[in-house]
Amino acid sequence: MENFAFHAPTKIYFGKGQIENLENILSKYGKNVLLAYGGGSIKKNGIYNKVYELLKDFNICELEGIEPNPRIGTVRKGIEICKQNNVDVILAVGGGSTIDCTKLIGAGIHYDGDAWDLVKEPSKVDKVVPVVTILTIAATGSEMNQTAVITNPETNEKLSARLKGMAPRASILDPEYTYTLPAIQTAAGAADIMSHVIENYFKSTEGAYLQDKISEGILQTCIKYCPVALQNPTDYEARSNLMWASSLALNGLCGRGKDNEIWSCHPIEHELSAFYDITHGVGLAILTPRWMRYILSEKTVDKFVDYAVNVWNFDKSDDKFELANKAIDATEKFFINCGIPMNLGKLGIDDSLLEKMSNAVIAHRDLKDAYVPLSAEDVLNILKMCL
Ligand code: NZQ
Ligand code: ZN
Secondary structure (H helix, E strand, O other): OOOOOOOOOOOEEEOOOOHHHHHHHHHEEEEEEEEEEOOOHHHHOOOHHHHHOOOOOEEEEEOOOOOOOOOOHEEEEHHHHHHHHOOOEEEEOHHHHHHHHHHHHHHHHHOOOOHHHHHHHHOOOOOOOOOOEEEEOOOHHHHHHOOEEEOOOOEEEEEEOOOOHOOOEEEEOOOHOOOOOOHHHHHHHHHHEEEHHHHOOOOOOOOHOOOOOOHHHHHHHHHHHHHHHHHHHOOOHHHHHHHHHHHOOOOOOOOOOOOOOOOOHHHHHHHHHHOOOOHHHHHHHHHHHHHHHHOOOOOOOHHHHHHHHHHHOOOOOOHHHHHHHHHHHHHHHHHHHHHOOOHHHOOOOOOHHHHHHHHHHHHHOHHHHHHHOOOOHHHHHHHHHHO
């Protein structure tokens, strides 16, 4: 295991009715609140009205319409609203897109330049207006980490920015809020959680046994409960396990101590959504089994055997490659059974931009430092496997 520093500063309020703590949580920071949300799901499921009921004594201004794969233009708009209203604290109600957008807004309020500078170099600011979240989808882990992923549609760039101060101060995780999710978002969210874990699991770090055991538990949680939530969207046990899996998969717990290599599927997926605006988790579900097939070799096969035996419960056998392939097949079949379209073609993506995207992946993130080093040509081969 490698040396590491671990700090997860977000206070989690988990369970039914935790929204009742909202007033207490926010009042520490002031009375002027920006309420930020997406395309309106929070109005349909009642959270919007509940927030107003609880925050009678606050001055609320709003940023609505934050898009999935949030855009820099929306961040700029949010910063303006906050400046005009002297906002003390930002309340993000929604998924990773809304939360990520508000993290950048919080950072941009005290920055005089353009917000896109901060996506490229977040350390330009040292003061961030506090963000508090009410999570409505189990997926990204944004509710408990310091990352924001923002898209610039003018340059076809979708980049991650990390800054300690951007971690939410508190997040309310009420699994009942995820009951209204469309099936595809439940499935895509589970695929995203699984990918966060898989990106850290498949590394060559020696001796990080504990991180791998936690990861295997999170993967098995998604494999067990995503189908249950799809079958019965109001199954509290399934929704609560998925929601906590979302936070634990990407709050540092599984990855710290294994930071020697960088991720592979996420940098590739971010180009797919930068160019085609697709759902992040769907892109990852399509990529992950193809990437696995591509990197399976004598050097990596033992890790795949662990994955096959400890995650998919296959019996250990002498034929390591057979076992590895069975696990990859099981991964792909799982996503198919969850209803995820498993080819880029099904999302309307053809081969016309594959080369451009492959080069962009390497320009943004040099994958020679990945678990299995990948060149632009390797990325192109993987993308072709996804067509
Ligand atoms: O906008 P509304 O109307 O709320 O609808 C949303 C949206 O259409 C809907 N939804 C969310 N909760 C709902 C609901 N609909 C009904 N009932 C509910 N309870 O779901 C759709 C997707 O929402 P979004 O916020 O985009 O989903 P997700 O949480 O998957 O976020 C994806 C974004 O996060 C980034 C992704 O790249 C993408 O931009 N990521 C952020 C990370 C981070 N901050 O650490 C890491 C991830 O790897 C990822 O890159
Ligand atoms: Zn992700």
